[in-house]
Amino acid sequence: MAERVFITGMGMITAIGDNVAENLGQLRQQRSGLGFTSYIDTIYQQVLPVAEVKHNNDALFALAGITSHEGYTRTTLLGLTAMREALRQAGITDVQTAPTGFINASTVGGMCDTEKVYFDIVDPTKSGTFLQYIDTLDCADCTQRIADTVGFTEHIATISTACSSSANALMFGARMIKQGFMPRMVCGGTEALTRFTLNGFNSLKNVDKQFCRPFDQQRTGLNLGEGAAYLVLESESFAKANNSRILAEFTGYCNANEAFHPTSPSPDGDGAYEAMKAALAMSGRTLEEVDYINVHGTATLNNDVSEGKALERLFGNNVPLFSSTKPFTGHTLAAAGAIEAIYAVLAIQQGLIFPNLNFKEKMEELNISPVTELMEGVSVNNVISNSFGFGGNNASLVISKYEG
Amino acid sequence: MEDLKSKLKAQIIEALNLQDTKPEDIDDNAPLFGEGLGLDSIDSLELMVLLERQYHIKVEDPREGRKILQSVQSMADFIQSKQPA
């Protein structure tokens, strides 16, 4: 019998807060982090809203506790800030006290900083301090800098499956624990806004010029966001021996591919359906036991139809309460799965259902609509968290209340 | 109009790298997507880029794009309607 996997620490930074408590506060007050960018050099500065972390890099160095500035990208700094909180919350002062693996997720590595100096880097006539960013573009750079700063020396990896990256990082970590390779894993992802990604999604014509409206008939696309989040996962035996404070149990997960289209989901949500169904089966929970679904809900035309159809197929006329928290944080790509996994834990701990901001009009293709007001005092025992990405990559996680 | 359509066909072939297709293989009214040339939604985005780069016409709404990009004829009609008389 494989070990159960518990969540024993969480840390995050997003446009709505520098830590978990601040995020919770803003969620409760229904305050969105969307606005216009202060740090990206783009012609869309006043056109396309984003959910940016409200600190420049100098301030982030302080938050991340870094004194040497050489070659640290915003991706790394956001990651370190969230990592330090996760370890602190789990009571880990020295990661070397027990074998601890680190699974990170990133979609474009340190692009946020390299794109600013790229044409200097490829110009043989130019030389200068920008060269310190030369090897920060790939996704491993942020992982290794975070690992080296806090002292991870055991298993490390970086996953990149677009918008589902950190959900897959959590899954990989949980599986390493279950197979007995490691008693403790820290998993999540980090993402900084870039001109590259903003233009990428804009070239796909799925960025909304207004604040995004998930599951609304009038939605026209997503807003990008940035942030980082990590969760400490521990095996049951380790958590008990270590006397860890258990925040929730990670009871189920599934990664399934749609094999439908390079970027678009299938109209009936085949991949989303399979991922949710299998994750729930693994958790041993029934359909009726699901209290809340934190949907992927990017507010693109295709995602919300596809995901909504999948919900209706799986749950029939009894679709649980659901909402997208993307109008709070923007779509944080590689960090989204971990950020929303933390929101799932908060929903369980606090008895909250977060509202799906900006929703007005039900979609004509669906019979369901999301929760639009904050709900308090709800008994939340099981949450499904969805993250779906390019390449047909669908990941669903089930997070459950810890019950001994 | 005929000139515009044949120019457009050559531009479509180049933009979408339709190696085995010649301009004369493309019927003015044949659907570009699905059965016709077998193009997909990414091609439709690329064709909108073509309109923007070559004809300086911006198509904002993908839903509108689908109508404009039905065939070479519909694209040509659209381009002509946008050009100053």
Place this chain on the structure above:
Amino acid sequence: MKVKCYIQGMAAISPQATFEGDVFSAPLVHTDSNLLTCMEPDYKPFIPANSLRRMTRLLKMGLTTALQSIRDSGVEAIGPIVTGTGKGSLQDTEKFIREIEQYKETALNPTPFIQSTYNSVNGLIALQVKGTAYNNTFVHRGFSFENALLDSMMLLAEGAPNTLTGALEEMTAEHFYIKSRIGFWKSTPTDSRQLYVQQSPGSIAGEGATFFVLTGTPTAHSKAALTGFKMLYKPTEAKVAAGLAEFKENVDLVLTGRNGDSRYEHFYRQVDTLFPGVPQLPFKHLCGEHDTAGAFGMWLAAQILHTQQVPAQWFPMLEALPANINRILLYNHFYGEQHTMIVLERV
């Protein structure tokens, strides 16, 4: 780590003529440009023309190698698809960065952005083989392929019938230049055949796509078994030695990732000390140095075990070999940071 799996099929596109035919009788391809470039096959028999037209080089290489490895395995229904790539499609990334600048952020073609996504090849493979199972991509320099391998072995242990596991890497002129600015390559043109003689800082660049079909149980077609596995992150020399020592028993041949880089050669010298009298073969003069060169090393080891042959023309340094090669240890590292050890056995 306690792991075991079997290689049922494999394929490699590399700077050598490894893709089809009698791969081991092909002449040695060499270069003095410090960059070994892949010999690419005709992609048309593998990829429908309508899909091929948009794909850039790495996507074609990756997808085709994956399909060839499936053919080689005879497996009908492919389960999970797991890959590793350090850099993904550099050509697309570079193109999108350039077009953002050139067109001032307007009228951008989405294709390079889509294809620059690290898991784009995974998506394409899944599309073409209708692979709806688990799908994952690791992007961690010299641990990219090896994490994909670990993930695959976990999937097999969890009951997956098979996995398609691979690695892909390309080198572009622009990226070659970028890495030359931080000492990745030798500063003077070096004959790849003299790579191990000319010890100096840096190596020669390479690229490749390598795929395996793996299963948890052996079949009549199994080409080799993977029986030992270790990854070490920024280890000390002592840690490397201790890791290697775990695999000391009955090794007939050691394949090393030696690359002529004088800065990190000392790690490979641990092999000389720990395995006296055991023949060693380096492989980077065949594939060049890159993030997922370890996958090529594993392909080579499996070929040697399966055919019980070592192509003499590829290894001018070859001395006496045992009559039977039953167990090969592969030790590789990427610029001293990610160290990997893999044991393959004859089946």
